[in-house]
Amino acid sequence: xxxxxxxxxxxxxxxxxxxxxxxxxxxxxxxxxxxxxxxxxxxxxxxxxxxxxxxxxxxxxxxxxxxxxxxxxxxxxxxxxxxxxxxxxxxxxxxxxxxxxxxxxxxxxxxxxxxxxxxxxxxxxxxxxxxxxxxxxxxxxxxxxxxxxxxxxxxxxxxxxxxxxxxxxxxxxxxxxxxxxxxxxxxxxx
Ligand SMILES: CC(C)(COP(=O)(O)OP(=O)(O)OC[C@H]1O[C@@H](n2cnc3c(N)ncnc32)[C@H](O)[C@@H]1OP(=O)(O)O)[C@@H](O)C(=O)NCCC(=O)NCCS
Numbered sequence: 001x002x003x004x005x006x007x008x009x010x011x012x013x014x015x016x017x018x019x020x021x022x023x024x025x026x027x028x029x030x031x032x033x034x035x036x037x038x039x040x041x042x043x044x045x046x047x048x049x050x051x052x053x054x055x056x057x058x059x060x061x062x063x064x065x066x067x068x069x070x071x072x073x074x075x076x077x078x079x080x081x082x083x084x085x086x087x088x089x090x091x092x093x094x095x096x097x098x099x100x101x102x103x104x105x106x107x108x109x110x111x112x113x114x115x116x117x118x119x120x121x122x123x124x125x126x127x128x129x130x131x132x133x134x135x136x137x138x139x140x141x142x143x144x145x146x147x148x149x150x151x152x153x154x155x156x157x158x159x160x161x162x163x164x165x166x167x168x169x170x171x172x173x174x175x176x177x178x179x180x181x182x183x184x185x186x187x188x189x190x
Contacts, residue, residue: 001015001059001062001063002015002062002068002070002120004070005070005116005117005120006116007112007113007115007116008112008116009108009109009112010074010075011072011073011074011109011112011113011116012072012073012074013070013071013072013073013082013083013113013116013117014070014071014073015059015062015069015070015071016055016058016059016069016070016071016081017055018052018055018056018059020055020071020078021048021051021052021055022048022051023077023078024051024054024055024071024078024081025045025047025048025050025051027078027079027080027101028042028045028051030101030102031099031101031102034102035099036162036163037162038135038138038141038162038167039099039162040160040161040162040163043163058083065087065089066086066087067083067084067085067086067087068083068084068087068125069081069082069083069084069085070082070083070113072100072104072109072110072113074104074109079100079101079103079104079109080098080099080100080101080104080109080110080113081098081099082096082097082098082099082110082113082114082117083096083097083098083117084096084117084121084125085097087125087127091128091129092126092127092128092129093127093128093129093130093131094121094125094127094129094130094131095130095131095132095133096114096117096121096130096131096132097132098110098113098114098141098144105140110144111144111147111148114132114144114145114148115148117130118130118148118174118179122176122179122180127176128175128176129173129174129175129176130173130174130179131171131172131173131174132144132145132150132171132172133156133159133169133170133171133172134169134170134172135160135167135168135169135170136155136167136168136169136170137167138167142170142172145172145174146172148174149174149178149179149182150172150173150174151172151173151174151178152170152171152172153171153172153173154170154171155168155169155170155171156168156169156171
C-alpha cells in the first residue's frame with residue numbers, strides 16, 4: 001500500500017482505510033447533489049456499506065497496481081478523494097480523478113493535491129503521461145489541469161453518461177518531460 005503524501009498547506013493524501021467508511025459516506029451524503037452534477041456514482045452510493053465496498057475495491061486496485069486513490073485530509077477532517085483512477089503500466093500512462101467537499105472548495109486544495117499526485121506519478125511511479133478528463137462545462141475541474149500546465153488535447157463527445165445526460169469530455173495531457181521542464185523553469189524542447 002502507498003504511503004501518505006504531504007501536499008503542503010497542511011493537506012495530506014492518505015490511502016483510504018476501511019475504518020474511514022463512515023466518514024467517507026457522510027461526506028458523499030452531504031455533497032450528493034453537487035457531486036451528481038459531474039460524477040456518475042453518487043446515486044449508487046447510498047449507505048455506509050457502499051463506501052466500505054468502494055474502499056475495499058480501491059485497496060484491491062492499489063494492490064494490483066491498476067489504480068491508486070487517496071483520502072484528502074485537511075485540518076483533521078476528510079475533505080475529498082483524489083488519485084489515479086486508472087494506471088496503464090505497459091504505456092506508463094495514468095488518469096487522475098478527484099472530488100472535494102463544498103466547504104473545502106475555492107482554496108486551492110485540489111490544485112495542491114493534484115500537484116502532489118503529479119510528483120508521485122512522474123517521480124515514484126515513473127509515469128510518462130498523465131491525463132485528466134473533465135466535462136467541457138465543468139469550469140472548476142478544467143481549471144485544475146489548466147493551472148498545472150497540462151495541454152488541452154481535444155474533446156471526447158458524449159464520453160460519460162451522468163444521471164440525466166451525456167457529457168462531452170475535455171481531455172488534458174501532461175508528459176513527464178513537460179512536467180520536468182516546468183519544475184526547472186526551462187521550456188520543453190519542441
Ligand atoms: C472539481 C473540484 C475538485 C474543484 O475544486 P476547487 O476548489 O475549485 O479547486 P481547488 O481546490 O484547486 O481551488 C481552486 C480555487 O481556489 C482558489 N485558490 C485560492 N488559493 C489558491 C492557491 N494557492 N492555488 C490555487 N488556487 C487557489 C482559486 O482561485 C480557485 O478559485 P476560483 O475558481 O474561485 O478562482 C470541485 O469543484 C469538485 O469537487 N466538484 C465536483 C466534483 C467534480 O466535478 N469532480 C471532477 C470531475 S472531472
